Amino acid sequence: MGGWKLLSQFSKEISLAVNLVKKASEITEWFKKKGVKTYIKKDQSPATVADYSSQIYILNQLKENFPEDHVIAEENETGLIDDNSANQIRECFNHLDIANISDFKDLLNYRGQRSTRQWTIDPIDGTKGFMKGLKYAIGIGLMVNSDTKISVISVPEYNENVLAIFVAEQGQGAKASYGGKNFESIHVSNQNNLKKARLAQSLHYDLPWVTQFADKIGIEERIKMDSMAKFCLVADGSYDLYIKPIMGYRAFTWDYSPGDLLVKEAGGKVTDLDEERLVFKDEKCILRAPGIITSNGVLHDEVAVFIRNKFFSI
Numbered sequence: 001m002g003g004w005k006l007l008s009q010f011s012k013e014i015s016l017a018v019n020l021v022k023k024a025s026e027i028t029e030w031f032k033k034k035g036v037k038t039y040i041k042k043d044q045s046p047a048t049v050a051d052y053s054s055q056i057y058i059l060n061q062l063k064e065n066f067p068e069d070h071v072i073a074e075e076n077e078t079g080l081i082d083d084n085s086a087n088q089i090r091e092c093f094n095h096l097d098i099a100n101i102s103d104f105k106d107l108l109n110y111r112g113q114r115s116t117r118q119w120t121i122d123p124i125d126g127t128k129g130f131m132k133g134l135k136y137a138i139g140i141g142l143m144v145n146s147d148t149k150i151s152v153i154s155v156p157e158y159n160e161n162v163l164a165i166f167v168a169e170q171g172q173g174a175k176a177s178y179g180g181k182n183f184e185s186i187h188v189s190n191q192n193n194l195k196k197a198r199l200a201q202s203l204h205y206d207l208p209w210v211t212q213f214a215d216k217i218g219i220e221e222r223i224k225m226d227s228m229a230k231f232c233l234v235a236d237g238s239y240d241l242y243i244k245p246i247m248g249y250r251a252f253t254w255d256y257s258p259g260d261l262l263v264k265e266a267g268g269k270v271t272d273l274d275e276e277r278l279v280f281k282d283e284k285c286i287l288r289a290p291g292i293i294t295s296n297g298v299l300h301d302e303v304a305v306f307i308r309n310k311f312f313s314i
């Protein structure tokens with residue numbers, strides 16, 4: 001007889017979300033090989049037809065499987081889906097045997113019902129990196145009253161360039177699957193020497209104080225990368241620290257809620273520079289101080305105090 005297996009309250013949601021990020025990764029990789037046209041959105045950030053296709057696919061599935069739930073999703077500018085893009089999306093879906101999706105614009109803007117259950121979708125996180133053939137991620141979270149219950153992240157070319165999928169559930173820990181292998185529990189590192197810490201930084205959205213911090217401490221091992229894949233690096237112990245400046249205190253749930261839960265469930269810590277935990281309110285990630293520190297927990301306070309004292313005056 002088999003052993004006891006704890007049945008998760010969210011097992012149906014987790015297994016759907018894992019399938020969604022897997023298939024969405026096939027969509028984005030298909031476009032990556034084809035090449036994509038870039039749009040500049042009203043907020044001046046870039047999006048591609050791959051961002052749109054991934055979101056359309058994910059929302060179609062959520063609509064079918066959880067029609068009562070609310071959705072918070074990044075992309076909403078349907079004007080960017082012209083005939084040419086629509087043809088490309090069709091070609092991609094045909095190629096990947098994704099049937100019965102035709103109402104692209106309606107689906108892109110599908111947001112479900114008013115509900116305490118809120119799915120957060122980032123169809124491509126790290127679009128700038130994606131456009132250059134660099135690292136990016138796809139992130140799905142499920143919040144209940146803005147409290148993150150599950151998160152699922154795929155990174156199509158993670159360490160050693162294999163597809164990695166990360167799953168976390170509140171109170172139940174974090175796990176990962178690399179290159180199609182079985183899911184195994186993951187845990188943050190136990191590095192307690194800040195000088196020897198390995199630091200992940202943002203590639204396209206960094207500010208000089210992060211590098212100055214690393215220089216002052218003498219941190220040698222650094223990586224620059226786009227997307228929430230950096231939360232994954234800390235969660236599975238590949239790196240010990242990730243420091244992210246936030247410009248204008250403006251941050252969105254879909255960017256931070258999946259990584260926040262993943263790192264916490266892997267034993268690490270995520271806070272703003274004031275060491276306050278991240279607070280989500282519907283689509284907003286509310287920050288008191290203009291930066292996010294993600295760490296293995298052991299290094300957290302030392303890093304936060306150093307940054308506050310050296311770079312910010314209260």
Ligand SMILES: [Mg+2]
Binds near residue numbers: 124
């Ligand atoms: Mg995005």
